[in-house]
Amino acid sequence: MIGTASISWRAFLAIFVISLQIHVMTGIKPTFVSGMEGTMLDFKCEYSIGQENRMKYFHRDDAESDNYKTMTKEHNTWVRWERFSVYDNTTGAFFIVRVDKLYLNDSGRYRCGVSFQDQPDHISLIHLDVSKVIEVPDSTNNHTGYETKEIGPTQEKTDIIRL
Known part of the structure; x- marks a missing residue:
């Protein structure tokens, strides 16, 4: 009977320590x-x-x-x-x-x-x-469906938004 009680005590202690560690890690x-x-x-x-x-x-x-x-x-x-x-x-x-x-x-x-x-x-x-950065068509500006912004001698056709 004493051997059984000590095994139960060890099992309880092990479970208790593990639950404390889980609580600390998830806290x-x-x-x-x-x-x-x-x-x-x-x-x-x-x-x-x-x-x-x-x-x-x-x-x-x-x-x-x-x-x-x-x-x-x-x-x-x-x-x-x-x-x-x-x-x-x-x-x-x-x-x-x-x-x-x-x-x-x-x-x-x-x-x-x-x-x-x-x-x-x-x-x-x-x-x-x-x-993700995506291109969104802008149908109100021009026939291509993209807003055109001048960036020097060339033009870039993009309108960047955040989802």
Whole structure:
């Protein structure tokens, strides 16, 4: 009987610890940011006072996370990796993430983090939504169905809107 009670106690403790971990991981409230395809986007990831000297990072929150990873130990200077840049503003206790040219496939969930060696990282979740740029016919201007805008010696036939 004692052996059975101790197994039940261990099972209860394991389930309790797992449920606490799930609660902590799902308790992170995401920040929603959006931009238009082809444009630059800046957004802020905040951290607590006292974390200024730690490494900061930003990456996609999926199996391909290494494809979109930017990290820095530098402070108050821009660090660039391909289209992604990070600026750690230690005075304001936040870092800025810049994406130079948004693509539709950039949409998704990302993590901003402050790295700790001896405890879990400080994580912020970012949900990025990239909107498609499309051409819309304008039947009121001319017979082609597109608004014509003069841009120097040539003309471009487009009217860009955001869905």
